[in-house]
Amino acid sequence: xxxxxxxxxxxxxxxxxxxxxxxxxxxxxxxxxxxxxxxxxxxxxxxxxxxxxxxxxxxxxxxxxxxxxxxxxxxxxxxxxxxxxxxxxxxxxxxxxxxxxxx
Amino acid sequence: xxxxxxxxxxxxxxxxxxxxxxxxxxxxxxxxxxxxxxxxxxxxxxxxxxxxxxxxxxxxxxxxxxxxxxxxxxxxxxxxxxxxxxxxxxxxxxxxxxxxxxxxxxxxxxxxxxxxxxxxxxxxxxxxxxxxxxxxxxxxxxxxxxxxxxxxxxxxxxxxxxxxxxxxxxxxxxxxxxxxxxxxxxxxxxxxxxxxxxxxxxxxxxxxxxxxxxxxxxxxxxxxxxxxxxxxxxxxxxxxxxxxxxxxxxxxxxxxxxxxxxxxxxxxxxxxxxxxxxxxxxxxxxxxxxxxxxxxxxxxxxxxxxxxxxxxxxxxxxxxxxxxxxxxxxxxxxxxxxxxxxxxxxxxxxxxxxxxxxxxxxxxxxxxxxxxxxxxxxxxxxxxxxxxxxxxxxxxxxxxxxxxxxxxxxxxxxxxxxxxxxxxxxxxxxxxxxxxxxxxxxxxxxxxxxxxxxxxxxxxxxxxxxxxxxxxxxxxxxxxxxxxxxxxxxx
Numbered sequence: 001x002x003x004x005x006x007x008x009x010x011x012x013x014x015x016x017x018x019x020x021x022x023x024x025x026x027x028x029x030x031x032x033x034x035x036x037x038x039x040x041x042x043x044x045x046x047x048x049x050x051x052x053x054x055x056x057x058x059x060x061x062x063x064x065x066x067x068x069x070x071x072x073x074x075x076x077x078x079x080x081x082x083x084x085x086x087x088x089x090x091x092x093x094x095x096x097x098x099x100x101x102x103x
Numbered sequence: 104x105x106x107x108x109x110x111x112x113x114x115x116x117x118x119x120x121x122x123x124x125x126x127x128x129x130x131x132x133x134x135x136x137x138x139x140x141x142x143x144x145x146x147x148x149x150x151x152x153x154x155x156x157x158x159x160x161x162x163x164x165x166x167x168x169x170x171x172x173x174x175x176x177x178x179x180x181x182x183x184x185x186x187x188x189x190x191x192x193x194x195x196x197x198x199x200x201x202x203x204x205x206x207x208x209x210x211x212x213x214x215x216x217x218x219x220x221x222x223x224x225x226x227x228x229x230x231x232x233x234x235x236x237x238x239x240x241x242x243x244x245x246x247x248x249x250x251x252x253x254x255x256x257x258x259x260x261x262x263x264x265x266x267x268x269x270x271x272x273x274x275x276x277x278x279x280x281x282x283x284x285x286x287x288x289x290x291x292x293x294x295x296x297x298x299x300x301x302x303x304x305x306x307x308x309x310x311x312x313x314x315x316x317x318x319x320x321x322x323x324x325x326x327x328x329x330x331x332x333x334x335x336x337x338x339x340x341x342x343x344x345x346x347x348x349x350x351x352x353x354x355x356x357x358x359x360x361x362x363x364x365x366x367x368x369x370x371x372x373x374x375x376x377x378x379x380x381x382x383x384x385x386x387x388x389x390x391x392x393x394x395x396x397x398x399x400x401x402x403x404x405x406x407x408x409x410x411x412x413x414x415x416x417x418x419x420x421x422x423x424x425x426x427x428x429x430x431x432x433x434x435x436x437x438x439x440x441x442x443x444x445x446x447x448x449x450x451x452x453x454x455x456x457x458x459x460x461x462x463x464x465x466x467x468x469x470x471x472x473x474x475x476x477x478x479x480x481x482x483x484x485x486x487x488x489x490x491x492x493x494x495x496x497x498x499x500x501x502x503x504x505x506x507x508x509x510x511x512x513x514x515x516x517x518x519x520x521x522x523x524x525x526x527x528x529x530x531x532x533x534x535x536x537x538x539x540x541x542x543x544x545x546x547x548x549x550x551x552x553x554x555x556x557x558x559x560x561x562x563x564x565x566x567x568x569x570x571x572x573x574x575x576x577x578x579x580x581x582x583x584x585x586x587x588x589x590x591x592x593x594x
Contacts, residue, residue: 009123011130022134031137033107033144065131 013094016066020093023064024100036063040077040089040100053077060091070094104154104167110143163380169373171299172380177281178371178402179297182264182332184236185367186462187215187360189343191231193223195355206346207233207358209337214346223356231358233343235367236266236330243325245317250309252317255302259329264370265303267328268295272321283313291315332369333406333439364462366440368406375405378524396432396471403470404463408522409437409485411529413567421565432471435483435568438463444484449566455482489574490519490532491560496582498547504582507547511580514544519573526572531562552585 028037038060043053057075061068067075076092089100118128127135159168189207193199200222207215214237223229243254256265270277275291286292292314294306305325308314317323337343343358371379382398397412404410415428437443442461446452455464460482468480492515498507518540519525519532534557541555542548548555562571 009126011126015127015130015132019130019132019134026137032141033147034137034140036133036137036140064133 011066013096016064016070017093017096017098019064019066020060020091021098023060024091024098038100040091044089067093105147105150107140107143107147110146111139114139114143163377166373167299169376169380170301173301173371173376174297174299176379176402177296178376178379179295179303180264180301180370181303182266182330182370183365183368184234184266184328184330184332185335185363186218186232186234186365187337188362188364189217189231189233190359190361191221191223191229192357192359193225193227193229193355194357195352196225197352197355198222198224198227199350199352199356201231201356205349206237207343208346209235209335209343209360210341211335211337213331213335213337215335215343230361232364234330235335236328237263238326238328240324240326243323245319245321245323248317248319250312250316251306253304253306254323254325255304256325256327261329263329263331265327266330268293268305269326269328270305270323271326272317272323274321275315277307277315283308286313288312289315330367332367334369335367336363363440365466366406366438366463368404371402371405374524375401378528396474399474400434400436400467400470404436404438404467406439407436407463407527408439408441409435409527409570411435411485411567411570417567421567430477431479431481433481433483433567434464434467435485435570436464436467437485437570443482445487445570446484447487449486449488449563449569452486452566452568453484455484483568486566486569488562488569488571489577490562490571491558491577492532492537492573492579493558494537494541494578494580495554495556496541496545496548496580497554497585498582499550499553500584500586502547502584504584507545508580508582510545510547511541511582512575512578514541515573515578516575521572521574523572526570529567529569529571531571532559532573534559554585 023036023038024040026037027041028039029035030037038056039052040056043056046052057077060075070093074094078090078092080088080090082088091098091100115128118125124135154167157165159165163169163172191201201217201220203217203220205217207217209215213235215233215235216237217231217233219232221229221231239259241257245252256268259265268279270279270293277291277293280286280290280292280294283292283294286308288308288311290308290313292308295303296306297303307317310316337360339360339362341360343360345353345356345358348354379398379402382395397410400410400412401407411434413433415431415433418428418431418433419425437445438461440461440463443464444455444459460468464482468482471478471480494511494515496507496511498504515532515537517523519530519537524530525532537557537559538555541557547553560577563569
């Protein structure tokens with residue numbers, strides 16, 4: 001019994017980041033019967049004012065409930081230009097940046 | 104059929120065995136949850152396929168088969184509104200007139216509508232009849248017309264059931280014709296049907312073939328009546344009030360409940376639908392096929408406590424030949440209000456005279472005449488006949504005799520008691536059936552070396568109006584325990 005209690009751990013910040021990383025790697029509707037996942041790749045090809053980027057920032061706390069525990073400005077989505085012609089799409093959770101993979 | 108939630112819950116229930124995963128589940132970690140979800144969805148799809156694959160051609164047991172069968176037979180889940188007679192007292196000094204169609208509210212808050220107009224003198228009383236329902240009108244604009252265009256009837260938000268439908272548009276007033284019989288092309292006709300999920304639709308015709316097919320943009324109004332069915336039970340002398348005052352003299356009128364004439368009926372329940380699914384034929388209720396009046400009355404008055412319908416053949420076997428019996432249908436029935444004549448001695452069976460017929464009996468007669476008005480109809484008083492059943496059981500000493508006795512009593516009374524389906528349909532409790540029922544359901548009688556002795560009292564077979572059932576006081580059960588020599592090791 002005591003062994004069990006030692007094994008049970010408290011969730012920490014890196015757990016949340018792992019979950020968000022998983023979300024960032026999963027395209028939307030990848031799992032059968034669920035709309036879980038991101039559509040960030042589409043953001044690059046849709047006009048700015050269509051609001052798709054804001055929708056994705058709102059979708060993240062719905063798909064990953066742990067993020068909804070964070071303050072509302074914890075989720076940031078921005079673009080980083082890297083020399084000479086590359087652009088990184090970065091999803092930052094409470095300051096921790098996650099680069100959305102291009103694959 | 105197991106749903107995705109069932110499978111997901113089964114997975115979640117085992118998470119307690121894996122403490123690492125339990126932590127992740129508490130966080131609703133999507134890495135765990137999405138896997139579980141996807142597997143549950145896969146299994147649910149497979150379960151749906153299995154469900155569709157299992158067909159029940161003869162003995163219909165599963166709920167989904169019963170619903171599909173009811174949809175095929177054209178059974179619409181509709182309620183019959185309760186009808187009550189109200190006493191109207193005019194406390195004022197002037198005579199007053201109340202129109203039919205006034206809306207009232209009873210002491211339970213249910214809406215009623217008066218169906219007769221009445222004149223009441225000053226300081227006098229009068230009677231008025233009212234039905235428990237309310238009407239709502241919905242306008243539907245036709246978009247994308249197609250042959251046999253259908254409009255779904257919405258369910259009421261307050262839990263009331265559908266009771267009536269009246270359809271009209273700017274150009275036509277639509278008439279109800281079951282299954283488009285006797286309908287020319289261009290006749291404004293509508294048909295009501297329900298699907299296997301018990302959603303009710305109003306369906307129109309096909310232009311150029313039968314009926315009228317609405318055009319795009321047509322506005323069709325459906326006036327729907329919603330009723331609370333059997334839940335409308337105002338107490339005797341309970342007060343009713345007008346929904347709104349139309350005339351200053353209305354405030355001098357006092358309305359109280361006098362009598363319930365027709366008890367309201369909820370939409371047909373699963374048990375009755377299961378019963379009706381046993382009838383093999385599917386036929387048009389406008390003409391009764393091969394004399395299935397029993398089916399006709401049972402499907403329309405499914406809340407009757409007892410119904411027996413017989414023809415001149417059975418009548419003459421019971422009471423001898425008579426010219427009066429030619430072309431006559433005989434009925435004995437007991438409605439949920441139990442206001443019909445019921446006697447206990449079958450030698451005193453008698454036909455009920457016209458002035459003693461209750462409203463339920465008159466409605467039953469009208470239903471028969473709507474289907475086939477060449478028949479004359481007579482009503483007999485139902486005769487209560489509690490069947491004597493004596494049961495002796497010998498069980499091993501492992502079981503408590505009092506428990507086994509109670510178990511047998513519950514089983515027999517639920518299958519053949521006064522309110523059972525068997526009693527409603529005059530199914531005789533035979534030795535074979537009782538024996539099979541008790542031995543299959545009582546655990547104590549399944550092990551070897553037990554004994555079950557049954558005697559069923561004599562039932563007069565030639566009396567069609569008897570209401571036979573097993574009553575608690577005519578059911579005698581004795582349970583004895585046997586000391587049996589069980590082959591075992593030890594002492």
